[in-house]
Amino acid sequence: MLKQNKPYQQKNSSSGRGCSFILGLIYVGVSLTVLALTMIAFFNNTMRYDLLKREGITATGVITKKIQNEPNPLSRRKSHYFYVVYQYTALVNGSPAHFETTKEVRSDLYYRYQVGQAIEILYVASNPKISAIKADLKPEPLSSIPLTLIIVAFVVLFGYGGVKGMLDALDAR
Numbered sequence: 001m002l003k004q005n006k007p008y009q010q011k012n013s014s015s016g017r018g019c020s021f022i023l024g025l026i027y028v029g030v031s032l033t034v035l036a037l038t039m040i041a042f043f044n045n046t047m048r049y050d051l052l053k054r055e056g057i058t059a060t061g062v063i064t065k066k067i068q069n070e071p072n073p074l075s076r077r078k079s080h081y082f083y084v085v086y087q088y089t090a091l092v093n094g095s096p097a098h099f100e101t102t103k104e105v106r107s108d109l110y111y112r113y114q115v116g117q118a119i120e121i122l123y124v125a126s127n128p129k130i131s132a133i134k135a136d137l138k139p140e141p142l143s144s145i146p147l148t149l150i151i152v153a154f155v156v157l158f159g160y161g162g163v164k165g166m167l168d169a170l171d172a173r
Contacts, residue, residue, distance in 0.1 A: 056122030090128035
């Protein structure tokens with residue numbers, strides 16, 4: 001007796017599309033979170049700079065420590081990280097208070113400063129924990145915002161399925 005072949009039937013693949021939609025949604029969510037955190041950091045740094053420029057009080061600090069971190073072998077950044085630790089005294093409610101701060105600095109400043117050396121700093125009278133080395137005070141580079149936006153847009157639109165994959169998954173339902 002001969003067996004008759006059944007006609008080919010396509011299997012239902014809607015479960016795979018639902019998974020793609022969920023993964024695409026997670027991917028977009030993570031990308032937007034990275035964008036939001038970058039923007040928050042940018043605006044915090046910009047507000048800190050503006051506050052120090054407007055209300056900064058000049059004081060003398062003393063370098064107490066220098067720290068040089070080797071680059072992470074897994075990172076693309078091959079340069080070293082340079083930090084100085086400095087102490088300063090600020091008036092809080094009319095009384096002197098001592099503060100210690102660690103700041104990342106450019107390599108030229110790192111090599112110029114010596115432990116025990118006096119430096120000029122700026123601090124905010126209303127919040128003396130906000131301080132900066134006067135020679136290293138600079139605004140946040142505006143180039144960080146467009147670069148971040150371009151990267152996030154690229155990742156969202158062309159990454160794992162991106163928006164098109166999510167829309168295709170919605171259309172399939």
